[in-house]
Amino acid sequence: MKYNPINKDLFIKNRKNFAKQMKPKSLAVFNSNDIYPISADSTLPFQQHRDIFYLSGVDQEESVLVIFPDCPKEKHREILFLKETNDHIAVWEGEKLTKEKAFETSGIKTVYWLQDLEKVLFELMTQCETVYLNTNEHYRANIETETREARFTKWLKEKYPAHAVAKSNPILQRLRSVKNPIELDLIQQACNITEKGFRRILNFVKPGIWEYNIEAEFMHEFLNQRSKGFAYTPIVASGNNANVLHYVENNQPCKAGDLILLDVGAEYANYASDMTRTIPVSGRYSERQKAVYKAVNKVKNEATKLLVPGADWADYHVEVGKIMTSELVDLKLLDKADIQNENPEWPAYKKYFMHGTSHHMGLDTHDYGILTEPMQANMVFTVEPGIYIPEEGFGIRLEDDVVVQEAENPFNLMRNIPIEIEEIEDLMNS
Numbered sequence: 001m002k003y004n005p006i007n008k009d010l011f012i013k014n015r016k017n018f019a020k021q022m023k024p025k026s027l028a029v030f031n032s033n034d035i036y037p038i039s040a041d042s043t044l045p046f047q048q049h050r051d052i053f054y055l056s057g058v059d060q061e062e063s064v065l066v067i068f069p070d071c072p073k074e075k076h077r078e079i080l081f082l083k084e085t086n087d088h089i090a091v092w093e094g095e096k097l098t099k100e101k102a103f104e105t106s107g108i109k110t111v112y113w114l115q116d117l118e119k120v121l122f123e124l125m126t127q128c129e130t131v132y133l134n135t136n137e138h139y140r141a142n143i144e145t146e147t148r149e150a151r152f153t154k155w156l157k158e159k160y161p162a163h164a165v166a167k168s169n170p171i172l173q174r175l176r177s178v179k180n181p182i183e184l185d186l187i188q189q190a191c192n193i194t195e196k197g198f199r200r201i202l203n204f205v206k207p208g209i210w211e212y213n214i215e216a217e218f219m220h221e222f223l224n225q226r227s228k229g230f231a232y233t234p235i236v237a238s239g240n241n242a243n244v245l246h247y248v249e250n251n252q253p254c255k256a257g258d259l260i261l262l263d264v265g266a267e268y269a270n271y272a273s274d275m276t277r278t279i280p281v282s283g284r285y286s287e288r289q290k291a292v293y294k295a296v297n298k299v300k301n302e303a304t305k306l307l308v309p310g311a312d313w314a315d316y317h318v319e320v321g322k323i324m325t326s327e328l329v330d331l332k333l334l335d336k337a338d339i340q341n342e343n344p345e346w347p348a349y350k351k352y353f354m355h356g357t358s359h360h361m362g363l364d365t366h367d368y369g370i371l372t373e374p375m376q377a378n379m380v381f382t383v384e385p386g387i388y389i390p391e392e393g394f395g396i397r398l399e400d401d402v403v404v405q406e407a408e409n410p411f412n413l414m415r416n417i418p419i420e421i422e423e424i425e426d427l428m429n430s
Contacts, residue, residue: 001059002226003269005105010182011057012107014175015078018055019069021171027068027124028132028168029156031149032061045228049149050363051134051172053270056080056106060097062114064152068124075110076124084113125160132168133157140366170370177360177369179378183271184403184413187362187380190231190273191401191413193266197221198277198417202427207256207281211236214260215250222266231272232365235263238281242395243388245355254281259289259394265365272365274382275414276399283428289394290421292387295327296396297419299385303357304402307381307410313371320357324385325349333389352387361401377406380413 022028030052036044048059056065064081071077085096099111112120125131133153136143157165179187197218204217214236222229237247238254242261254260258281265273278293280286285293303320325348328334334348342348358381360369369379381404386397398419402410418424 001269002223002228004226006057006186006269007182008057008105008107010180011055011105013180014055015067017175018168018171019067021175022067022069022132023130023166025070025128026130026132026166027066027071027128028134029152030055030065030067030134030168031147031152032058032063034148035061036145048270050176050270051168054172054176054363056108058082058097058102058106059270063097064114064117065108066121066124068128070128071124072127076120078108078110079120080106080108080111081114081117081120082111084115125163128163130164130166131156131160132166132171134168134172137167137169137173138364138366138368139371173368173370174373176362176367177379178376179362179380179403183362184378184380186269186271187273187401188413190227190266190268190271191275191417193222193225193227193268194264194273194275195414195417196225197264197266198262198275199427201262202279202418202424203430205254205260205279205281205428206283207254210253211238211241211250211260214254214262215264218264218266225266225268227266227268229267231265231267231274235261237261237263237395240390240393240395242278242397243390245388256282257286259285259396261395261397263397263399270363272361272363272367273413274361274365274384274399274401275417276384276386276397277417277419277424278396278398279424279428284425285421288392289396292331292389292394292396293398293421295331296385296387296398299323299327300383300398300400303385304383304400304410304412307358307375307383307402307404309375309377309404309406311375313375316375317357320385321347321349324353324387328352328387331387333387352389353385354388355384355386357385358382375404377404379404381410 033049035046052065062083066079102111200221201217233248236250238260239258241247261278263276265275302323338348360367361380384399388395400414402412
């Protein structure tokens with residue numbers, strides 16, 4: 001892995017917190033992701049399943065974690081099953097985790113090779129009554145490929161049909177949404193790397209470069225800072241491309257007078273950052289661009305103040321909508337008649353700001369979190385309002401990542417990333 005070792009206390013505490021929520025005489029099983037084939041002998045780069053990483057720190061394929069707090073054998077209350085390493089694998093792929101290294105990473109003392117899984121699991125299943133199975137129930141999930149976790153679930157339910165089954169996801173949704181201080185440090189590191197990438201491109205952008213040139217500059221900086229690269233597919237959208245919310249082609253030239261919407265973020269140690277900035281190709285904003293930019297920035301700043309413990313997700317978005325409506329009226333994009341005649345299910349402001357303002361962020365860019373429950377301290381949210389005006393040929397979105405705090409304003413993890421018009425213009429023209 002490119003990232004520095006993570007304190008195993010994080011994973012020890014995460015497992016303890018999970019175990020506290022389990023039913024008596026139950027065990028939970030978590031699987032690594034597959035390495036996905038493309039064609040011939042090609043595969044996609046491995047990405048660890050975030051749940052097993054959250055609970056163990058193991059960042060390796062073909063790994064299985066078992067948590068069984070009430071197991072009669074103390075050594076079987078936490079078990080890792082790993083792909084056995086050997087000299088042949090070490091030569092061709094690099095050495096995999098040894099049992100000793102697995103303990104250093106996870107704090108789990110009992111480590112078996114994967115070939116012993118069925119034998120050990122049989123013993124454990126005779127001692128438990130309920131099995132927690134891991135399913136992806138994120139509100140944005142759209143799963144078409146059968147995962148390693150899904151195959152294991154199918155096998156286990158056929159092999160042990162008499163056991164009760166429970167879901168681990170509701171527990172993880174709550175646990176993962178509230179960040180440990182070590183996690184906040186890792187997310188801050190991802191944001192710091194994103195800052196370095198952004199500052200790099202401010203000195204690079206000029207008329208005539210291509211969107212993919214900018215993407216390449218970010219990638220260069222991210223890799224040099226111990227990141228695997230982008231936390232999500234980057235958006236580098238110049239001119240009217242910014243009005244396509246999920247524009248990812250990044251294959252057009254950047255023209256004088258246009259704006260470039262940059263929705264990019266580095267990952268670090270599997271933790272995400274998520275930044276959006278909108279900058280002028282020529283190094284200066286026009287007066288109209290400035291007016292819209294200031295409106296978006298004002299909405300972002302006002303929305304950030306609303307992210308406090310106890311806040312309701314749905315109410316928060318209603319309040320942000322009111323703030324945005326006022327700004328759109330000032331920009332003469334909406335008038336009183338538009339507001340009076342609006343459809344409550346799709347308010348007038350949605351014509352120019354059609355997406356949500358915030359989402360949980362952490363190990364996943366759109367991280368776990370139950371939207372029907374009040375916000376809590378140490379949750380991390382993006383704040384990303386935008387105004388999109390196809391008829392004027394540009395769109396502006398601004399986005400920071402913030403931590404909800406108990407008795408203070410949210411803490412901005414991207415506080416050092418330039419966002420004010422004057423600073424961006426100065427840096428682009430220095």
